[in-house]
Amino acid sequence: xxxxxxxxxxxxxxxxxxxxxxxxxxxxxxxxxxxxxxxxxxxxxxxxxxxxxxxxxxxxxxxxxxxxxxxxxxxxxxxxxxxxxxxxxxxxxxxxxxxxxxxxxxxxxxxxxxxxxxxxxxxxxxxxxxxxxxxxxxxxxxxxxxxxxxxxxxxxxxxxxxxxxxxxxxxxxxxxxxxxxxxxxxxxxxxxxxxxxxxxxxxxxxxxxxxxxxxxxxxxxxxxxxxxxxxxxxxxxxxxxxxxxxxxxxxxxxxxxxxxxxxxxxxxxxxxxxxxxxxxxxxxxxxxxxxxxxxxxxxxxxxxxxxxxxxxxxxxxxxxxxxxxxxxxxxxxxxxxxxxxxxxxxxxxxxxxxxxxxxxxxxxxxxxxxxxxxxxxxxxxxxxxxxxxxxxxxxxxxxxxxxxxxxxxxxxxxxxxxx
Numbered sequence: 001x002x003x004x005x006x007x008x009x010x011x012x013x014x015x016x017x018x019x020x021x022x023x024x025x026x027x028x029x030x031x032x033x034x035x036x037x038x039x040x041x042x043x044x045x046x047x048x049x050x051x052x053x054x055x056x057x058x059x060x061x062x063x064x065x066x067x068x069x070x071x072x073x074x075x076x077x078x079x080x081x082x083x084x085x086x087x088x089x090x091x092x093x094x095x096x097x098x099x100x101x102x103x104x105x106x107x108x109x110x111x112x113x114x115x116x117x118x119x120x121x122x123x124x125x126x127x128x129x130x131x132x133x134x135x136x137x138x139x140x141x142x143x144x145x146x147x148x149x150x151x152x153x154x155x156x157x158x159x160x161x162x163x164x165x166x167x168x169x170x171x172x173x174x175x176x177x178x179x180x181x182x183x184x185x186x187x188x189x190x191x192x193x194x195x196x197x198x199x200x201x202x203x204x205x206x207x208x209x210x211x212x213x214x215x216x217x218x219x220x221x222x223x224x225x226x227x228x229x230x231x232x233x234x235x236x237x238x239x240x241x242x243x244x245x246x247x248x249x250x251x252x253x254x255x256x257x258x259x260x261x262x263x264x265x266x267x268x269x270x271x272x273x274x275x276x277x278x279x280x281x282x283x284x285x286x287x288x289x290x291x292x293x294x295x296x297x298x299x300x301x302x303x304x305x306x307x308x309x310x311x312x313x314x315x316x317x318x319x320x321x322x323x324x325x326x327x328x329x330x331x332x333x334x335x336x337x338x339x340x341x342x343x344x345x346x347x348x349x350x351x352x353x354x355x356x357x358x359x360x361x362x363x364x365x366x367x368x369x370x371x372x373x374x375x376x377x378x379x380x381x382x383x384x385x386x387x388x389x390x391x392x393x394x395x396x397x398x399x400x401x402x403x404x405x406x407x408x409x410x411x412x413x414x415x416x417x418x419x
Contacts, residue, residue, distance in 0.1 A: 086110030091313035093322035102142035107378035129305025129371025142309030144347035167290035193245035194390040203230030204302035220413030223406040270360030289363040305371030388412035
């Protein structure tokens, strides 16, 4: 899974013919005896070809009057492509979109409101971090498909060498354990200064937010006491390692830093462990996982939930059939299959047990119950484009007064969300 923001050019990596059911409406080919062609855009690397093959076989066994044309899309440039499609009269019938992109697309008026379907789709059981960004002004436009969130990946040998027998469960324990690890040539944690997704979780855990809605407008909220408390925890944890204060987890790639073998912890999605092991095979079997700790031991800390939702364009020529596709992909059978195949967190809290056999995914699922998403504003993508949050973090970590830096960042967020 790609960390949000995710974004395809017109390139078509693959086209797979499947068959599904739906109710053909007046004028549909199905109404005159022929199958109706339903087009679905799925993002590259979201699922495997094997999963799509199983989906096709299972669907064809139950549905006979729809030809499903699945077109694989690239993330690069997908925002512009989806926006253009929603404004056209020939949009695909179902589109996979990043969960934080739903508000932007819904603002165009080109996305079908599926609020009346949420009960049938067991919406009360959806992960909050996926369900909330799919809902705009009380209407459910995006149907949660899959989720992934950050966990702590740790080096078991370094923990054992420091006498740490169990992962920490509270923020206070986490600081103490990391300080204990940070000796004898070991870096207790590698946390770059601009990992703003991780900061978001700390802010939410402290009761703050990145921005809040006041009536019809949005206002930056990094300067509240709660948000400042979240930033202060980040500062204290980051100081226990040697991560750069002026770059994010991609510069340099934190997996490469961790793969050296002298770093005890990093914060990333569980799949990051596979990258580490590819770089340094000697670490295979030596990596463990635990949820990002919270303020108390009773529950993990809040985390940013990345993932994908499914939307149906208003200009879909086959909205009933499109809904049947969404219902199947978001349903228990295919959620279970996809979670086990891709190590994703299913869209329902009640399905967390289906991935308990995998340590990394189980840690991710535990954290997903407290997952959140970025502010549900159509303009949030513009905030991420300039990202004053990163600048704010570096300012605080290099000695700027936190309250002053937060006020500057909040003002910038307010201006962008109001543009």
